[in-house]
Amino acid sequence: MTYLHLLQLRLLQPSRATISIAGKITTLPSPPRQSRPPCCRMSSGSDPSPPLSHTLTLPVQPGEPVHVVAAPGVSDSQFRSAIDSSLFKQWLKNLQSETGILSSGAGTLKRVLIQGVDMFGSRIGFLKFKADIFDKETGKKVPGIVFARGPAVAVLILLDSDGVTYAVLTEQARVPVGRFVLELPAGMLDDDKGDFVGTAVREVEEETGIQLNLEDMVDLTAFLNPSTGCRVIPSPGGCDEELGIFLFRGNVDSAIIKQLQGKETGLQDHGELIKVRVIPYEKLWRATGDAKVLMAIGLYEMAKREGLLPLKNQPATSART
Numbered sequence: 001m002t003y004l005h006l007l008q009l010r011l012l013q014p015s016r017a018t019i020s021i022a023g024k025i026t027t028l029p030s031p032p033r034q035s036r037p038p039c040c041r042m043s044s045g046s047d048p049s050p051p052l053s054h055t056l057t058l059p060v061q062p063g064e065p066v067h068v069v070a071a072p073g074v075s076d077s078q079f080r081s082a083i084d085s086s087l088f089k090q091w092l093k094n095l096q097s098e099t100g101i102l103s104s105g106a107g108t109l110k111r112v113l114i115q116g117v118d119m120f121g122s123r124i125g126f127l128k129f130k131a132d133i134f135d136k137e138t139g140k141k142v143p144g145i146v147f148a149r150g151p152a153v154a155v156l157i158l159l160d161s162d163g164v165t166y167a168v169l170t171e172q173a174r175v176p177v178g179r180f181v182l183e184l185p186a187g188m189l190d191d192d193k194g195d196f197v198g199t200a201v202r203e204v205e206e207e208t209g210i211q212l213n214l215e216d217m218v219d220l221t222a223f224l225n226p227s228t229g230c231r232v233i234p235s236p237g238g239c240d241e242e243l244g245i246f247l248f249r250g251n252v253d254s255a256i257i258k259q260l261q262g263k264e265t266g267l268q269d270h271g272e273l274i275k276v277r278v279i280p281y282e283k284l285w286r287a288t289g290d291a292k293v294l295m296a297i298g299l300y301e302m303a304k305r306e307g308l309l310p311l312k313n314q315p316a317t318s319a320r321t
Contacts (some may be wrong), residue, residue, distance in 0.1 A: 052079045058092065058109065060102045068112045078117040087148040091240060099227065101133060107142065109133050123151070125188075148240045151199040151231070154186035156179045156220070156296040157210065158249040160279055161257050165281040168260060169288070170207050172274045182277055183290035186243075196244040204248075208276050209265050218247040220299040225310055232299075234291050245296050247309075 054072035070079040082088055095102045095109065102109060109131060116128035131144035157168040174181045187203035189195065197219065201212050221244050223231050231242035263276040279287050285297050303309050 052076055054079075054083055058099075059103065060096045060098060060105070061108055064108055064110070066109050066112065068114065071113055071115045074114055076117075076119060079114055081119075081124055082114045082117050082127055084131070085127060087127045087150050087240070088125060088129075090101060090150070091146065091148060094240075101142070106137065107133050107135055123190075124181045143237075146239060146240060147238055150188060150240065151194070151196070151242045151244070152188045153196050153203060153246065154184040154292040154296065155200050155204050155217075155246045155248060156184060156300060157204065157212075158207070158247070158294075159252045159257065159278075160250070161254050163253050166278045167281045167284045167293075168208055168210065169277045169279060169293070170265075170274045171277050180289055182279075182288035182293075184245075184292045184296060186292055197246065200244070200246045204279055207265055207274050208260065209263060210260075212248050216248055216250070218309060219251075220245045220247050220303060222298065223299065223303050223306075232295050233296075243292065243295070245292065245299055247296070247300055 009065075051072075052074065054068040055065050056068065057065050068083060074082075094100055097103060098152045099105050111132040113130045114127075114239045116126070117124060118126040120218060127146075127148040129146050129148070131146060133142045133144050134140065135142060146177075159166045159168065168185070170185055171180055171182050173179075185204045185207040187199060189199050197214055197217050200217060201214055205211050220229075221232055223229050224232075229242065231244055233242055235241065257278055260276050265274045265276060284293065287293075300309075
């Protein structure tokens with residue numbers, strides 16, 4: 001048997017490994033074989049189960065169907081809930097509205113990738129997806145990452161006491177920014193009915209303990225041009241949230257101000273650990289970076305300058321603690 005034949009036999013032996021060093025063939029013992037758990041095995045082929053998908057047709061682009069697919073990790077029930085949710089349906093409606101991206105025919109929605117679904121009990125609270133919308137003129141894709149959370153409300157509460165106007169704020173932990181934040185009493189709408197003012201009154205009571213009357217609320221965002229939808233859009237580059245900002249202004253005695261300062265409130269079974277803070281209104285614009293506060297100040301001051309606000313403050317009985 002020649003040297004070449006011996007070399008070929010060595011290379012073919014499964015129990016030993018070979019390495020080349022300076023033109024020589026050296027044999028090394030093979031390491032012991034270790035069994036690999038089934039859950040760690042990687043398939044060399046494609047996943048045999050196709051991704052969850054759904055096809056829909058929009059009236060504004062009847063000949064171009066939209067393919068909705070689920071990212072890995074999104075379950076069948078989550079996927080179906082996402083498609084049927086008011087968050088997703090409202091987003092599609094916005095696309096096709098008079099000022100919508102697809103209304104003029106300049107853009108085309110081709111694909112939506114559902115990436116994440118967070119449930120709040122039996123309903124969807126947050127929905128994360130990516131939309132492939134292309135500009136027909138350039139053929140380029142428009143940035144389309146969406147964090148959908150739907151409409152919400154915030155309330156600017158101004159209480160006059162002993163010649164000073166106070167703003168009522170909440171202080172609570174905000175994990176996304178990693179710190180406690182002073183902000184307006186606020187909350188998301190719980191259903192599809194669009195009851196902004198009712199939600200505003202309910203959130204104020206839950207977060208501050210103050211009971212307000214519906215008829216005493218002033219919708220500051222209603223003063224915006226109708227083309228805006230009469231809602232504030234805090235972060236349209238990534239989030240669909242639309243805010244209705246309301247005002248309540250009343251007269252109270254100093255005992256109410258002292259009672260509110262530092263009061264602990266919130267729905268603790270929902271993880272809400274809230275403290276009420278009362279700040280003189282003249283210092284409010286520098287007291288916090290909360291966008292809701294700063295937007296409310298702007299709307300309030302401009303509406304006051306234009307003479308759009310009620311002339312009289314509400315009596316103390318309208319603000320009960």
